[in-house]
Every structure is written in structure tokens, then in C-alpha cells.
Amino acid sequence: MRRFPVALLALLLVTSTACKSRLAGTAMADPTVLVGLAPAVSGERxxxxxMLTDDQIESLGGRHEQGPFSLVITETTKFTLLTTCSPRLPLDDHVRTAVRAMWTSRSPETLSVRQTLxxxxxxxxxxxxxxxxxxxxxxxxxxxxxxAKIGDAVPLPPAPGIDRQYAFCDEPGVVLSCYLLMAKDAYATTVVVSAQDVLAEIAPLVADSLLKS
Structure with missing residues (x-):
């Protein structure tokens, strides 16, 4: 049987170990690293x-569609928490980072959820x-x-630990959308859903997500 020189054998072992480590690192990639967000941008992660999770939306009969992905904020691409009669509001300029995700129905019933945080x-x-x-x-x-014409505010039960919340629906038109705004500390979120009865179900889920440390 042919013998390898000791130095060559050691080199082969080091190379083999390094390859296995890279493969292991790929196979065991951190599942919390989100598609669409650069791994280095820890603040956005x-x-x-x-944000809401896929499991929470599945409890409402929905499934993941897109995101979370980063909203790029530049001099020409501006952020807005919610468009009103004014395209943007003064505090929109104080946003450091923002992300968005979307979910849709798993069944024929119409469900659409879009969250911006x-x-x-x-x-x-x-x-x-x-x-x-x-x-x-x-x-x-x-x-x-x-x-769209704005309807009356939709009353929701108080959310313990949440600093402020507000909900309303557009008056019926081509497309009916309802909106939930919720805030905790330096964070504010807008959740847009496709029906008023979804607001009461989704509000505590949004609150639970915002309260995560």
C-alpha cells in the first residue's frame, strides 16, 4: 500500500475539515436570517x-406571500407610515429603518394582510x-x-403594554381595506387587512409581536 508523506496527509485532512465546516455552515444556516434582508443589517433583522409571523397568520387562514424585506429610504424614496390627504407627515422623516411583509389566503375566502413596521x-x-x-x-x-373616503374609527379592546392604537376602514368602494395602527416605544406599525372582522382578530397578534424584546 502506497504511503502519503506526513505533510501531504496533514494538508489533505485540514482541507477536508474546512470543506466539511463550510458545508455544515450552509446546511445549518441561522433560520432567523430573513430572505430579502442583507445578513449584515442586524438592525433590520x-x-x-x-412583525407578525407566518404561524400567527396561519391561525387566521392565511399564508406567507412576501417579505419581510427592507424598505430603502433615500432622498428620492421616502417613507410614509400611512398616506393621508398629505402625501407624507413630519414624523415620516424621523424613520431610521422600516420593513414590510405580506400574506394572502390559504382558502378561497379573501384574506389579505400587509404590515409595515x-x-x-x-x-x-x-x-x-x-x-x-x-x-x-x-x-x-x-x-x-x-x-378613498375614510369611515369611522373601529373600536378595539385596549392592548396591554401598547402605547397607542387606532383602527378604521375605508368606506365601501372598489376595494375595501381596513387599517390598524399600533405603537410601542420607538416603533409604529400599519397593518392593512381586507375585512373589518379581521381587525379584532389580528390586533392582539400585532401587539404580541410588538412587545417582543
Whole structure:
């Protein structure tokens, strides 16, 4: 039997071990690293960890569609928590990072959920939600389907630990959308759903997610 020189054998063993380590690292990749977010952007991953989860949406009969992905904020691409009569509000300029995710129905019934979550610099999330509430007094806001007339506020049970929440639905039109705004500390979120009865079911789930440390 042919013998390898000791130095060559050692080199082969080191190379083999390194290859196995890389393969093991790939196979055991951290499941919390989210598709669409750069692994180095740890702040956005922490932000996304405060969003609704696929398991929570599955309890409502929905399934994952897209995200969470980062919303790129630049001089030309601006963030808004919710469009009102004004395209943007003053505290929109205080957003540090923002992420978004979407879910749809698992069954023929129509369910659509879209969540946007933002972290603010030098401002409380509750102040951002209050700013939106005041702006909605104009009576209309802009949607993906055009201007929509705002209906009355939808009463929801208090959410323990949450700083502020507000919910409303558009008046019936081409597409009916309902909105939940919720804030905790420096965070504020907007959740858009396709039916009013979903608001009461999803509100405690949003609160639980926001309260994660």
C-alpha cells in the first residue's frame, strides 16, 4: 500500500475539515436570517423580529406571500407610515429603518394582510400614530387603488403594554381595506387587512409581536 508523506496527509485532512465546516455552515444556516434582508443589517433583522409571523397568520387562514424585506429610504424614496390627504407627515422623516411583509389566503375566502413596521429616531411611535390620526380628519386618504373616503374609527379592546392604537376602514368602494395602527416605544406599525372582522382578530397578534424584546 502506497504511503502519503506526513505533510501531504496533514494538508489533505485540514482541507477536508474546512470543506466539511463550510458545508455544515450552509446546511445549518441561522433560520432567523430573513430572505430579502442583507445578513449584515442586524438592525433590520431585529425590526423584522417584531412583525407578525407566518404561524400567527396561519391561525387566521392565511399564508406567507412576501417579505419581510427592507424598505430603502433615500432622498428620492421616502417613507410614509400611512398616506393621508398629505402625501407624507413630519414624523415620516424621523424613520431610521422600516420593513414590510405580506400574506394572502390559504382558502378561497379573501384574506389579505400587509404590515409595515418602522423604527423612529428621536420620536415615539405613539406620536407618529397620533399624527396620522389627526391627519385623517381630512376625510380621505390615498391608496394603491386611488383616493378613498375614510369611515369611522373601529373600536378595539385596549392592548396591554401598547402605547397607542387606532383602527378604521375605508368606506365601501372598489376595494375595501381596513387599517390598524399600533405603537410601542420607538416603533409604529400599519397593518392593512381586507375585512373589518379581521381587525379584532389580528390586533392582539400585532401587539404580541410588538412587545417582543
Amino acid at each position: 431585529r425590526l423584522a423580529a417584531k 418602522a423604527r423612529y429616531d428621536d420620536a415615539a411611535g405613539s406620536a407618529a400614530v397620533a399624527e396620522v390620526e389627526q391627519a385623517l380628519a381630512c376625510g380621505t386618504h390615498n391608496t394603491r387603488y386611488g383616493p
